[in-house]
Amino acid sequence: MTPQSSKPVKATLLKLFIVNNEGEYAGEYAVDEDCTVEFDECLKVMGDSPMEDGQTIFLGDMRVTMLFGTNFNLVAVSKGPLGIQEITWAKATLTTTEAVFTRVLEERRPQPAKNPNLESELRAVKGKLSIAESKLEIEKSKAARETRTLMEQMKALQLQASRVDDMEKQLAAAANKEQMLRREMQSRKETARGIEMTISKAMEREEALRRQFESIKAENESLKSMAARIEETRRQVEGKMEMINRKAMELLEREDRLKEKEQNARPLSVQSMVRP
Numbered sequence: 001m002t003p004q005s006s007k008p009v010k011a012t013l014l015k016l017f018i019v020n021n022e023g024e025y026a027g028e029y030a031v032d033e034d035c036t037v038e039f040d041e042c043l044k045v046m047g048d049s050p051m052e053d054g055q056t057i058f059l060g061d062m063r064v065t066m067l068f069g070t071n072f073n074l075v076a077v078s079k080g081p082l083g084i085q086e087i088t089w090a091k092a093t094l095t096t097t098e099a100v101f102t103r104v105l106e107e108r109r110p111q112p113a114k115n116p117n118l119e120s121e122l123r124a125v126k127g128k129l130s131i132a133e134s135k136l137e138i139e140k141s142k143a144a145r146e147t148r149t150l151m152e153q154m155k156a157l158q159l160q161a162s163r164v165d166d167m168e169k170q171l172a173a174a175a176n177k178e179q180m181l182r183r184e185m186q187s188r189k190e191t192a193r194g195i196e197m198t199i200s201k202a203m204e205r206e207e208a209l210r211r212q213f214e215s216i217k218a219e220n221e222s223l224k225s226m227a228a229r230i231e232e233t234r235r236q237v238e239g240k241m242e243m244i245n246r247k248a249m250e251l252l253e254r255e256d257r258l259k260e261k262e263q264n265a266r267p268l269s270v271q272s273m274v275r276p
């Protein structure tokens with residue numbers, strides 16, 4: 001953000017004092033009739049030191065500016081510093097005043113025998129000179145205005161160039177940021193691809209484990225069925241063994257009864273054999 005430039009205080013021309021090259025008062029012109037400043041007051045603040053062209057000193061809250069001419073000079077009283085327009089107008093007034101005072105002084109000098117044609121030509125030359133000087137002052141004023149305009153345009157261009165530089169810096173920073181974002185996005189894409197591969201491998205492992213689990217589950221079911229069949233076979237074998245044991249016991253009991261009968265029958269046979 002560019003700081004706001006403070007506007008200069010606009011000058012107000014109040015009064016003009018006309019002095020000759022010896023510093024003697026020659027007249028005055030009140031631009032503002034309410035201005036009560038006198039020439040003596042200006043002399044007091046100027047003192048004995050000679051002033052240069054365009055030099056300004058303070059008289060209270062007002063300013064006193066010296067403007068040099070050819071035969072006469074102006075002491076300008078103003079509020080605020082005089083600008084190009086005020087100085088140009090004052091010097092144009094000084095040029096006109098010099099022409100008037102020069103003409104008055106020449107009229108007061110003892111004149112030789114008048115030559116009407118020469119006087120007419122001289123007046124015409126002086127008139128043209130005065131007009132030329134006035135035009136010159138106007139051209140100077142125009143040149144000063146054009147100079148100010150060009151300076152303002154140059155400042156505007158410099159400000160615009162500064163803004164362009166700032167924009168270029170901002171664009172460069174944005175480009176760098178975009179490049180960084182691109183690299184970050186590429187890194188994230190690569191990370192995402194790695195994650196996707198990891199997820200894919202995990203899914204493959206999960207599928208393999210699921211198939212293994214199904215296989216183990218089926219094998220377990222088969223083992224359970226086989227165990228059930230073995231249990232059934234065991235029960236059947238136990239039943240048959242129990243039946244065989246019962247039959248074996250019955251056979252043993254039967255064998256014992258037969259042996260007992262055989263023992264009981266043997267004495268009878270012996271007795272019958274020995275009987276007469």
